Amino acid sequence: MSSFTFSRRGFMGGVAGLAATGLVPHAVMAQDGPIKIGALTPLTGSGGPYGPVMVKAIKAVAAEVNKAGGVLGRQIEIISEDDQTNPEAGVRAARKLVDVDRVSAILGTWASSVTTAVAPICWESGTMLATVSGADAITALPHQGYIIRTQPTTILQGRKFGEFAVEQGVKKLFFFSPQTPFADSQFTNITKAVKAAGGETKSLIYDDKKPSYRSEVDEMLAYGPDVIVLGGYAADTAVLLKDIFRAGYEGKKIAFAYSVNQKLIDSVPPEVVEGIFTIAPSPAESSSAYKRLVSLIDVQNPDPYTTQVYDQANLVIMAIAKAGAADGKSIRDAIRSVSQAEGGTVVDNAVDGLKLIAEGKSVNYQGASGPCDFTAAGDISDSQFRYEQVKGGKLKLLKIA
Amino acid sequence: MLSYLIFTLTLGGIYALLALSLNLIWGGVGMVNLGLAGFFAVGAYASALVAIAGVPLPLAMLLACLIGAAAGILATFATIRLRGDYLAIVTLGFAEVVRMVALNERWLTRGSDGISGIPAPFRAELGVDGFNLFYLALVSVIVLAVFLTMRRLDLSPFGRVLKAIREDQELATFAGKSVTRFKMQTFALSAGIAGLAGALYGHFQTYISPDHFQPLITIYIFLAVTAGGVGRPVGALVGAYLVVFFLEATRFLGEIFTVLEPGQVAAIREILVGLALLCVLHLRPQGILPERIAPAPKPETSP
Numbered sequence: 001m002s003s004f005t006f007s008r009r010g011f012m013g014g015v016a017g018l019a020a021t022g023l024v025p026h027a028v029m030a031q032d033g034p035i036k037i038g039a040l041t042p043l044t045g046s047g048g049p050y051g052p053v054m055v056k057a058i059k060a061v062a063a064e065v066n067k068a069g070g071v072l073g074r075q076i077e078i079i080s081e082d083d084q085t086n087p088e089a090g091v092r093a094a095r096k097l098v099d100v101d102r103v104s105a106i107l108g109t110w111a112s113s114v115t116t117a118v119a120p121i122c123w124e125s126g127t128m129l130a131t132v133s134g135a136d137a138i139t140a141l142p143h144q145g146y147i148i149r150t151q152p153t154t155i156l157q158g159r160k161f162g163e164f165a166v167e168q169g170v171k172k173l174f175f176f177s178p179q180t181p182f183a184d185s186q187f188t189n190i191t192k193a194v195k196a197a198g199g200e201t202k203s204l205i206y207d208d209k210k211p212s213y214r215s216e217v218d219e220m221l222a223y224g225p226d227v228i229v230l231g232g233y234a235a236d237t238a239v240l241l242k243d244i245f246r247a248g249y250e251g252k253k254i255a256f257a258y259s260v261n262q263k264l265i266d267s268v269p270p271e272v273v274e275g276i277f278t279i280a281p282s283p284a285e286s287s288s289a290y291k292r293l294v295s296l297i298d299v300q301n302p303d304p305y306t307t308q309v310y311d312q313a314n315l316v317i318m319a320i321a322k323a324g325a326a327d328g329k330s331i332r333d334a335i336r337s338v339s340q341a342e343g344g345t346v347v348d349n350a351v352d353g354l355k356l357i358a359e360g361k362s363v364n365y366q367g368a369s370g371p372c373d374f375t376a377a378g379d380i381s382d383s384q385f386r387y388e389q390v391k392g393g394k395l396k397l398l399k400i401a
Numbered sequence: 402m403l404s405y406l407i408f409t410l411t412l413g414g415i416y417a418l419l420a421l422s423l424n425l426i427w428g429g430v431g432m433v434n435l436g437l438a439g440f441f442a443v444g445a446y447a448s449a450l451v452a453i454a455g456v457p458l459p460l461a462m463l464l465a466c467l468i469g470a471a472a473g474i475l476a477t478f479a480t481i482r483l484r485g486d487y488l489a490i491v492t493l494g495f496a497e498v499v500r501m502v503a504l505n506e507r508w509l510t511r512g513s514d515g516i517s518g519i520p521a522p523f524r525a526e527l528g529v530d531g532f533n534l535f536y537l538a539l540v541s542v543i544v545l546a547v548f549l550t551m552r553r554l555d556l557s558p559f560g561r562v563l564k565a566i567r568e569d570q571e572l573a574t575f576a577g578k579s580v581t582r583f584k585m586q587t588f589a590l591s592a593g594i595a596g597l598a599g600a601l602y603g604h605f606q607t608y609i610s611p612d613h614f615q616p617l618i619t620i621y622i623f624l625a626v627t628a629g630g631v632g633r634p635v636g637a638l639v640g641a642y643l644v645v646f647f648l649e650a651t652r653f654l655g656e657i658f659t660v661l662e663p664g665q666v667a668a669i670r671e672i673l674v675g676l677a678l679l680c681v682l683h684l685r686p687q688g689i690l691p692e693r694i695a696p697a698p699k700p701e702t703s704p
Contacts, residue, residue, distance in 0.1 A: 037616055043667035080650065080663035088516075088613050092412065092608060096652055099405035113612035120607055124529050137514045181503050181513040205505075218547070302679035 033069075034077035035326040037062070037316060038127075040093055041309070042117065045085025047110045053299060054108050054309045055080045059149060060296045061313035061350060067375035071321050079103060085241060086112070087117035094118040098125045104328045108309045109133060112181045115147075123148050127328040130312035130336070132305045135181040139377040145332050148315075148374050150308035150367075152281045152383040154182035155189050160385050161229055161254060161279060162193025168252050168277075170194055170227040173201040174220050177231030178208030186231060208236040213243045227241045232253040234264050245272045254279060254291055257388065270393045281370075282386035282400050283307040289314075289348035289368040297304045304369060311367030314350040315339055318365065321357045339365050339372040402610040407533050411605060413645040414540035418598035419618070419643035420625045421544075421551050421634060426591040428632035428692065429560065430584055431567030433489040436476065436596055437622055439496030442503060442614035443605040444469040444596025446510060449519040452604070458522045462600040469596015470589040472499075481581055484570075496616065503611040517611025519603050536605055543601070544638070547594060551634040563587060564632075621648070624674065626683045630688025639690055647677060 009019040028362045041051035055078075070076060079101050083090035090109070098121055105128035112135035119138070119262040120127040123146040131138065135153045143149070166172055173194050175177045177183040183205060187284075191201045202223050206216050217240075220228060228244070230237050230253060237259040244253070257280030265273050283289055283304055293302060294309045316331055317340040323330035338344075338353065344364035347353040353363045365372055373381045387398040419437060426434045448465035452458055480491050503510045510516065522539075524532045527678035554560050560668070565573040566580055574580050603609045621644055629640020651673055 039663070041663075044671055045641070051667075052662065055663045080666075082663070082667035084617070084667075086612060086615060086617055087610055088618060092409075092649065093652070095405055095408045096649070100402055100406065113513065113515055113614065116515055116610065117606065117608050117613075120517075137517075141517060179512065184507070207501075215512070215664040283434060291630050386660075 020046075021067050021207045034057050034075040035320065036077050036079055036101050036103045037313070038094075038101065038106040039078055039080040039108050039309075040074070040083050040090065040097065040106050041108040042085040042110045042114075043080075043081070043082035044374065045083075045398035047083075047085040050110060050115045050305050051082070051108075053297070053306050054110075055301065056297050057293065057297075057302070057306045057310040058107055058313045061115075061137065061310060061317065064296065065317055065350050065354065068354070071317055072326065072355060073351075074326070076317065080327075083109060083111070083118075085114065087106065087111070087113045088113035089257070091117050091121065094121050098122070098127055103127060104129065104198065104320070104326050105331055107316065108305075110305065112138060114139065119143055119147060121326075125328070126332075128316060128331040130309075130316065132308045136185050139379050143378065145378070146328065148312075148335060148378045150311055150372065152378055153379050154185040155387075156280075156383065157281065158186040158189025159193055161186065162190035164277070164279060164387065165190065165194055165227045165252075165254060166197040166199070168227055170197070170199045170252075172221055172223065172225040172227075173199060174228045175201060175203040175226035175231060176216065176220070176228060177203070177205055177319050178233070178236055179205055180231065190229060206240075207233060208322070210236075211239065213240045214247075217239070217243045217247045217249075217275075220244075221249065226251040226336075228253050231342055232259055234259045234261060238264050238268055239274075241272050242268060253277065256280065257386065257395075260390065265390055265393055265395070273390045274392075276390045277398075278388045278390070280304070280386050280388075280393065282384040283368055284366075284370050284384060285400070287348065287366060287368060289366060292349055293368045302368075307368035311365070311369050314353070315349040315365055315372065317346075317361065318347075318353040318357065321354050336374055340371075374378060404530065404533060407537050409645060410642075411533070411537045411540050411586070411650050413642040414537070414544045415598050415605070416622065416625060416643035416645050417544045417638050418540075418547060418594055419622045420629065420637040421547055422591045422594035422598065423622050423626050424629075424631065424634060425551060425554075425594070426587055426639035427626065428637070429555075429563040430587050432584065432588065434492045434588075434591065435489045435616070435619055436494075436496040436499075437494030437619045438614045438616055439492075439499035440469050440472055440592040440595035440611075441599040441602070441618065442496070442499045442611075443472045443592075444597075444599025445609045445613070446503060446516070447596065448600030449516050449603045449609060452520050453516070453518075458520065458604065462597060462604075465596045465600035466593045467596075469599070470593035472596070473589040473592025474526050474585055476592070477585045481584065481676070490522065495614070496619065500611050500614050503614070512609075513611055515608060515612070516603075517608040518650070519607045519609065521604050521607055534659075540601055543597070547597075548634055548638055549582075555634055559583075583689070621674075624678050625693060626688075627678065628688060630690040632692030633690055634691070635687050636690035640688070643689075648674070 039053045039055045043051040060079050065333050066075050079091035107130045110129045112133040115131045115133040122216045123143045131149045132151045142237045172343045175187050187203045254277045257278040260278050319334040320326045323334035341362040344362035347363045356363050370383045374382050386397045386400050426432050447468040448461045452461040572610040625640035625644040626637045630636025651670045
């Protein structure tokens with residue numbers, strides 16, 4: 001019995017110790033301290049390759065603004081948490097950011113399920129949420145304006161795929177996709193565009209972990225399409241492409257640029273991928289914001305998510321200055337007056353924007369991911385797309401439009 | 402800070418229910434159930450769907466329990482001849498099947514979009530803070546009730562039969578115990594508790610999706626039960642709260658060691674979870690509060 005008492009005491013000590021570590025940041029919390037902004041990105045899990053660079057971009061913006069004197073006379077502190085690409089873990093991280101750190105905005109949630117799980121915490125606590133998730137349902141949540149997203153919706157993406165297929169003279173289009181949050185909506189919008197031009201479509205949802213797609217490809221051949229659209233991720237698309245090639249399909253293929261990327265092209269025989277068209281929401285590569293971002297974080301060709309969080313950080317900081325207050329509600333009310341003010345001076349970074357705002361001028365931010373104008377629901381209203389084609393084992397740019 | 406503690410404790414309670422469920426089946430009968438997340442999901446979806454359809458919440462949660470238990474019986478039917486590693490693999494498969502169904506049967510589960518806007522009890526009346534406190538109390542009371550039941554069960558003849566089956570199934574059969582029936586009852590009860598945990602989670606978070614039920618949570622619960630002590634309900638209970646505190650406390654590492662990049666902090670957190678498990682297994686394989694096995698009564702000696 002005595003050994004039990006001992007272990008209980010030890011356990012209590014342990015708990016107290018752990019709880020005490022939780023109290024540390026509380027002591028340093030104060031109203032006139034730094035303005036806190038949360039970065040909630042996937043640092044581990046399937047989004048793991050993206051998160052670290054995203055945080056880097058957010059921190060770089062904050063550092064730049066802090067160097068120029070901060071905003072409202074206060075410094076900006078970025079607090080980074082890992083959402084583990086898992087909504088359960090993401091919620092725990094968000095609660096910590098909101099309840100302990102009392103951040104006024106959370107930037108960068110990546111997976112759609114994480115964003116949807118975190119969203120209620122944000123609108124209930126009056127915290128701004130800027131996301132890069134694409135699922136259409138997100139901005140349909142009752143978020144009272146607290147959500148903006150810089151990723152084009154699948155409605156827009158689907159339409160672009162459909163319109164491009166029409167440009168290629170499509171008669172019968174076949175859509176291959178694993179079960180994703182956007183598969184349905186993408187197919188619907190492709191169909192809309194193709195039907196309008198007199199074509200027809202058919203879709204097949206497959207399991208993205210199969211080692212072979214013979215039966216799926218047979219189904220596609222039986223339909224006899226002249227254009228196929230691949231809606232999958234890199235791993236399953238690589239397997240699927242090989243089976244399509246073996247089956248002798250010779251029509252056109254269109255895929256997402258994030259799946260048919262250089263890595264995939266290098267990993268399969270060149271004839272398998274030759275001639276595939278890829279489409280992606282394009283970062284505004286010719287914009288001055290994009291060039292600034294590249295030099296700021298020293299990463300060549302930053303991915304779309306990084307360009308988007310860079311814009312989110314700039315927008316939130318300028319919104320704080322514009323509103324003259326750093327709480328989530330003020331950011332929400334002011335963000336559109338810095339992202340799309342009519343007749344505002346065009347700026348590509350917060351440092352310049354803050355100066356203009358201090359002079360009482362209105363600004364219109366044009367970012368690294370695009371013009372960054374938001375609809376009332378919080379969706380981005382327009383985005384450029386980048387069309388490329390695989391030629392001789394390399395991606396050749398066709399157009400950005 | 403207070404609301405964060407309340408949130409963490411509530412979540413700890415839900416983890417504790419899962420740990421008690423696992424402890425019953427793993428610590429009790431010795432069946433390794435890697436499909437815990439699956440039963441958790443079944444409960445969460447069942448309760449959320451019927452609640453949205455207008456069924457009162459207490460009834461919805463009860464239904465989640467029953468449907469979870471039914472899923473448990475179904476799973477035992479499929480696995481009744483399996484033991485050890487084979488059972489573990491099949492139950493892991495079960496959890497994936499549940500996740501796949503949730504992902505693909507869009508008419509029912511809304512697929513990967515998940516179900517948002519799940520009704521939360523008295524949320525409108527109590528306000529956000531009041532609701533969080535109320536829910537903590539609700540979860541804690543349920544945890545306490547389940548814990549007391551589990552302890553009672555552990556010490557009862559029923560619990561002794563379970564342990565007999567765990568130690569030597571053939572011997573238990575010899576002693577006239579219907580092993581299959583006991584296994585099925587226990588699996589059903591265990592799955593029912595996991596289902597209840599799922600229901601509580603869904604109504605607390607108001608949003609669930611297939612992504613919630615990745616094997617990650619099963620691993621955390623195994624860590625909890627292993628650390629706490631397999632085969633003793635109080636061990637599972639303590640282990641679960643410890644794991645949640647551990648997961649949350651490690652967040653603050655980055656603020657103490659400011660030289661670390663965010664990516665490194667995240668990686669270190671994951672490493673620490675593994676390291677903690679290794680330490681427990683190495684230093685105290687029987688767990689913090691190990692199972693107590695009463696010594697066999699001495700044979701009667703003549704005076």
